[in-house]
Every structure is written in C-alpha cells, then in structure tokens.
Amino acid sequence: GAVVSQHPSRVICKSGTSVKIECRSLDFQATTMFWYRQFPKQSLMLMATSNEGSKATYEQGVEKDKFLINHASLTLSTLTVTSAHPEDSSFYICSAVKGQINTEAFFGQGTRLTVV
Amino acid sequence: GDSVTQMEGPVTLSEEAFLTINCTYTATGYPSLFWYVQYPGEGLQLLLKATKADDKGSNKGFEATYRKETTSFHLEKGSVQVSDSAVYFCALSSTELSFGAGTTVTVRA
Numbered sequence: 001g002a003v004v005s006q007h008p009s010r011v012i013c014k015s016g017t018s019v020k021i022e023c024r025s026l027d028f029q030a031t032t033m034f035w036y037r038q039f040p041k042q043s044l045m046l047m048a049t050s051n052e053g054s055k056a057t058y059e060q061g062v063e064k065d066k067f068l069i070n071h072a073s074l075t076l077s078t079l080t081v082t083s084a085h086p087e088d089s090s091f092y093i094c095s096a097v098k099g100q101i102n103t104e105a106f107f108g109q110g111t112r113l114t115v116v
Numbered sequence: 117g118d119s120v121t122q123m124e125g126p127v128t129l130s131e132e133a134f135l136t137i138n139c140t141y142t143a144t145g146y147p148s149l150f151w152y153v154q155y156p157g158e159g160l161q162l163l164l165k166a167t168k169a170d171d172k173g174s175n176k177g178f179e180a181t182y183r184k185e186t187t188s189f190h191l192e193k194g195s196v197q198v199s200d201s202a203v204y205f206c207a208l209s210s211t212e213l214s215f216g217a218g219t220t221v222t223v224r225a
Contacts, residue, residue, distance in 0.1 A: 006159075034213060044205065044215050093159055095213070105213055107152075110159035
C-alpha cells in the first residue's frame with residue numbers, strides 16, 4: 001500500500017517557538033493532503049485541507065496564522081505551529097489521498113507535540 | 117454536509133466476546149466507507165473498507181457491510197482478543213473526508 005511519512009514523531013518545544021511538521025507521500029503523488037488534530041480521548045478534528053500549489057482551506061475556528069500549511073509539491077505538505085503555547089500540545093496527524101477524493105486516505109504516523 | 121454518527125464508547129468486553137460498533141452516515145452521492153483503528157500510542161491504520169452498496173469489507177476477523185438502505189456500516193467481530201483494544205473510527209469519503217467520534221474498545225483477559 002501507499003506510504004505516508006510524517007516527521008518528527010515526537011517534539012518538545014518551548015513556549016513562543018515555532019515547530020514544523022512534515023508530511024510526505026513516499027510512493028505516490030498526493031494532490032490533496034489533510035491535517036488533523038487529536039485531543040486526548042477525543043476524535044480527530046480536521047484542521048485544514050491542503051491542495052498542491054494553492055492556499056490551504058482551514059476549518060472554522062482554526063487560526064490560519066497560527067497553523068501555517070504549505071503544500072509545495074505533490075509529495076510534501078508542512079504544518080508549522082507558530083509561537084507555540086502549551087494549549088497547542090496535541091497529536092497532529094496528516095493524511096494524503098491518491099487521485100480522487102472518494103478513495104482511501106493514507107495516514108502519517110502522527111506527531112506528538114508537547115509545548116513546555 | 118456529509119457526516120458520520122458512531123456509537124459512543126467506551127466499550128469494555130471480555131476476551132472471546134462479540135463486538136459490534138454501530139456507524140451510520142449522511143452523504144450526498146455514493147461515498148466510500150472505512151473503518152480505521154488506532155492502537156495505543158500509534159497513528160491511524162485502515163482496518164477495512166467498502167466502496168459500494170452491499171460490499172463487505174473484512175480484515176483481521178472484523179467485518180462491515182455497506183448498507184445503503186439503512187445508511188449504515190456497522191463493525192463486527194465474533195471473538196475479540198486483548199490485542200483488539202484500540203480506538204475505532206468510522207469514516208466516509210465522498211467530496212470530503214468525514215470521521216465519526218471514535219469508539220474506545222477495551223478487551224479484558
């Protein structure tokens with residue numbers, strides 16, 4: 001099956017710093033990538049939809065200046081958490097879709113972000 | 117818009133018990149349906165899928181049938197094991213990806 005690599009798997013950063021999370025589709029071209037956030041014991045929350053070469057579409061309530069998404073190529077999307085605060089600590093997961101949206105999504109391994 | 121309604125947890129079972137997690141959906145068009153599983157400390161993995169009405173997805177002893185008439189995709193396993201303890205997410209894919217809230221399943225020895 002298709003492989004999506006997410007890096008880093010864990011990161012601890014200080015308040016006020018920025019953290020970049022990468023999501024790569026290793027063996028396919030992903031026209032669309034998604035970024036999710038998962039709070040403890042809760043479901044996935046879609047943060048934004050990222051299409052290659054265009055601006056990301058953010059879900060209501062997600063601060064676009066806080067969570068910068070760049071989809072520079074068909075195999076790479078990045079999420080940058082800017083000026084991180086402890087409340088940004090969470091599990092972030094990316095997914096990528098091959099071709100049409102109505103197909104299986106492939107997930108990265110997730111990134112556990114802890115802001116201290 | 118599209119939505120998925122999933123049975124709330126948590127669910128606690130004994131080994132070899134029968135597991136059912138209900139999932140119903142609302143969607144325009146003809147979505148594909150999925151069950152994803154998240155084991156403790158790990159990311160999401162696809163468990164099974166069905167792409168059209170009456171399709172049955174199956175994997176690792178789990179099954180789910182795409183029922184268009186009842187807009188459902190219930191997950192079942194006849195005899196669970198401790199290793200099945202995880203969070204299970206029902207999902208729908210049409211014009212967008214939609215997830216259910218997730219059901220935490222704990223299987224006790």
